[in-house]
Amino acid sequence: MMQVGAGRDWPLAGGDVGGTYFSRLEDITPENVSSLGLAWDYPLYTNRGQEATPVEIDGVLVTSSTAGRAVALDAATGEEIWRFDPEIDMQANRVACCDMVNRGVAVDDGRVFVATLDGVLYALDFKSGEILWQADTHDGSGRGLSSTGAPEVAGDVVLIGNSGAEYDVRGFVTAYDVETGAARWRFYTVPHDPEAGPQENPELEEAVTTWDPESRWDVGGGGTVWDAIHYDPEFDAVYIGVGNGGPYHRAKRSPSGGDNLYLSSIVALDPETGRVKWHYQETPGDSWDFTATGPMTLTTLEIDGEETPVLLHAPKNGFLYVIDRRNGKLLRANALVFQNWTSGINAETGRPVMTPENADYSTGPKIIYPGTPGASNWHPFSYNPQTGLYYGAVLEMGNLMMMTPGQKPYKEKGINSDASLIFTPDLPAVLPGLPSFVQEAVKALPEWSRVEEGLDKSELRAIDPLTGETVWAAPYAGWQDRSGVLTTASGLVFAGDVRGFFNVYDAESGDLLKSIDTGASIIAAPMTYEVDGVQYVAVMAGWGGGGWPYVPRYGAAYERRNDGRILVFKLGGGETPKPDKLPPLEPAPAAPEDLFADASPETIAHGRALFFDNCAICHSNQHRSISPDLRRMQPYTHEIFNDILLEGLLVQNGMPSWGDLLMEEDADAIHAYLIGEQRRIRAVELELQKEGLPLDQPSAALLSNY
CATH class of the missing domain: 2.40.128.630 (Lipocalin)
Known part of the structure; x- marks a missing residue:
């Protein structure tokens, strides 16, 4: 039954009912893939991420x-x-x-x-x-x-x-x-405040016992099911992957502890009633944004001499799980990356062996492996039943995590994660700007040596699903370079990359057989189908998603327009047209001289805090950011700044109004902070221009002078 689909047609997102991203088509082979070229493309008229x-x-x-x-x-x-x-x-x-x-x-x-x-x-x-x-x-x-x-x-x-x-x-x-579209049932993944009355179903009555009665019910609890919903017709079950908690750290979310069901869990639901059939919690009491929302794969593996229906899952937390689909029993759990939040999974209980001395950042700053981007994330893996291997993007990276003291007040429709984090690739450069006591604490951590050695990497790996061992690996360019994967019965592995290449590998050896320069960053999983005897391979192209404002310098979207497209290839196809190159970077425009020229340090500090609380998640203010770099505002933008921020002048462009949350004096404070940043970066870039140096790579020494 797991083979339904992924033949001539590709009727489901994952190709077949197992979500294997494996195709039985064999016309494109290792011997002829060198002639693969563009059949057609379709513009999507957007510069946002395509997943x-x-x-x-x-x-x-x-x-x-x-x-x-x-x-x-x-x-x-x-x-x-x-x-x-x-x-x-x-x-x-x-x-x-x-x-x-x-x-x-x-x-x-x-x-x-x-x-x-x-x-x-x-x-x-x-x-x-x-x-x-x-x-x-x-x-x-x-x-x-x-x-x-x-x-x-x-x-x-x-x-x-x-x-x-x-x-x-x-x-x-x-x-x-x-x-008809009529709602049949709803399953909440976390309980509500027990003082508000009975829970919606018996399973939540049980779940609430794993939460502190004085939990931050006002914040909501998190546990969103933003991906990874998978129907299994063989056992008439819907498996959902549940997200992280809010606030992030359990010490703030549920102060007395507890597993906090059903956060970071796989839950099997009855599609008729919405009642729980079984559950398996991958990260009890999650404090690290270790969502369980990565795509699942349903297949059958021989385990201990028995053909066993299994669910394969590689969530953020760094393990590859093999779970019995019949009852949710853990069969295997092997680490894919270096990690320090746990020393492994107890095979008898199925629970991680926690290492709070390494990972409990409620007691001070800690460098946590893997980081919040996850050892893997939403990028689909592919299971090839012929090779018996699991193919996917794996990230070796951590992040520094810190927690503010006390409880922050609830922010309606605002970010309530209440934790600060810095990815380890950025940490050496950022650390000197942090308070001295934080610097000293970080450098005393055992993981600091790993950060200094620069061991972070992202790879496309072929993995033995029962051991977690890597059979072969192909490097991606950096931590933001990951993509979904397609495999075929002819022995091919297809995966794009952020540099803009669409790559084809040998499924057995990992040898690179074909690489097409599309000029467009590719993060989505490809698919393949056949029409009138011709096999096509299609993929969505466009940079975005998690970390989307931070366009990496090695990415195609840094050099070229980030034009979203559907790219479709076939044997004997033609050249792939590339988006236009972006113009050379010019020094930031001069900010109006008289605008907030006398802003007080307190006003600028207030604006900076508001900016990082509300704006920075989209406006990274880095070179070539997809969202506008607000250090480069033109004079007319300064004139309508409050209309944009408070009145929603550009809401149809994706810039929402903040007038319900921010007052005019708040908007002015943010504006004053940004004008200061614009003047600072302009001074740096004028100096670089005078010296004939590239504007997008100012040295730390030069920046410190301004």
């Missing part, structure tokens, strides 16, 4: 893009059949932590299901794109919910979760009738 894998049925390719737009194309020619541009409340962008991405559509019985950023689930007609029904997926709480994941059909219901664990959301997943 979806298209679906293809009977010669029609359907996919989603920014914020939940959808399109259907002739799979052989790229000709547009229909396009769906929903009216989206772009205020939802304010509570989307990681770009306006969308991870795909579900297709079932002539219907296309897609969820939009503002939390609306649509059912569209497969042939025409007309709306059949729509459902508001909010729960009436008024919290900071958004939707970025792909829906999943399970029999006569379609399920969707939500995003926002860093904000103030209490996570849940909802099932809707596929024909």
Whole structure:
């Protein structure tokens, strides 16, 4: 049953019902892949991240893009059949932590299901794109919910979760009738305040005993199901991957401790009732953003002499889990990366052996491995039943984590994670700017030597799923360079990279067989299908997602326009056109001389704090950032600054209004801080220009002079 799909058609996001991202097509082989070239491409008219894998049925390719737009194309020619541009409340962008991405559509019985950023689930007609029904997926709480994941059909219901664990959301997943859109049931992943009355179901009554009665119920608890919803028809179960808690550290979220079910867990639900069949918590009492929301793979493996139905899962926390789909029993758990939050998994209990001396940052700054970007993340792995290997992007990296003293007040629809973190690749450069007591504490940590040695790396790996051992590895360019994977029965592995190359490897050896320079960063998983005897390989291209404002210098999106596209290849295809190169970087424009020239240090400090609390998650203020670099505002932008920030002048461009949270004096303080930054960076860049040096790589010494 796990082989249904991924033959001539690619009817599900993962290709088949197992979500293996494996295709049985064999026309493109190691011997002829050198002739692979572009068949056609399709512009998506956006510069935001592309994370979806298209679906293809009977010669029609359907996919989603920014914020939940959808399109259907002739799979052989790229000709547009229909396009769906929903009216989206772009205020939802304010509570989307990681770009306006969308991870795909579900297709079932002539219907296309897609969820939009503002939390609306649509059912569209497969042939025409007309709306059949729509459902508001909010729960009436008024919290900071958004939707970025792909829906999943399970029999006569379609399920969707939500995003926002860093904000103030209490996570849940909802099932809707596929024909009418009527809500059938809703499963909350964390309990509510027990003083507010009975929980919604018996499983939550049990879960609430794993939380402190005085938990931060006002914040919501987190546990969002923003990806990883998978239906298993063999056992009539829906598996959901649950996200991190909010606030991050359990000491603030649930002060007396506890496992905090069902955070960072895989939960098997009955698709008819929404009741729990079984659960397995990968990270009890999660304090490190170790979500369990990475895509799952369903297959059968021989374990201890028995053909066993298993679920493979490589979440953020650094382990590769093999779980029995019948009952949720842990069969294997092997480390994929260096980690210090635990010393391993107890095979008898299935629980991690915690190492609080290394990882409990409530007692002071700690360098935690793996970091919050995860040993793996949303980028789909591929399981190839012929080689028996699991192929995917694996990241060796950590981060420094710190916690502010006391409890921060609840911020409505605001970031409530209440922790500071710095990724280890940035830590040596950033550390001198931190308070001296933090510097001393960090340098005394045993992991500091690892940071200084620069051992961080990202790789495409072929992994033995039962041992976790790497059979072969191919390097990515850096920690932001990861992508989804496709494998085929002909022995090929397809994966893009952030540098802009679409790469094809030998599945057995890892040898690079073909590399196509597309000029576009690729992070999504490819797929393949056949029309009229021709095999095509398709992939979405466009930089974004987690860490999206920080465009890496090695990325194609740093050098060229970040034009979102669908790229489709075939044997004998042509050259792939590249987006235009961006113009050379010029010194930052001069800020108006008289604007906030007399701003006090207190005002600037207030503006800086507000900026990093509310704005920096999108506006990284780095060179070539996808969102505007606010150190480079033109004179007319300064004139309408408050109209943009408080009145929502550019809300349709994705810049939400903050007038409900910020007062005019707050906006002025942010503006004053940014003008100071603009004057500072302009002085640096004018000096670099005078010396004939590149503007995008100022030295720390030069910056310190300004």
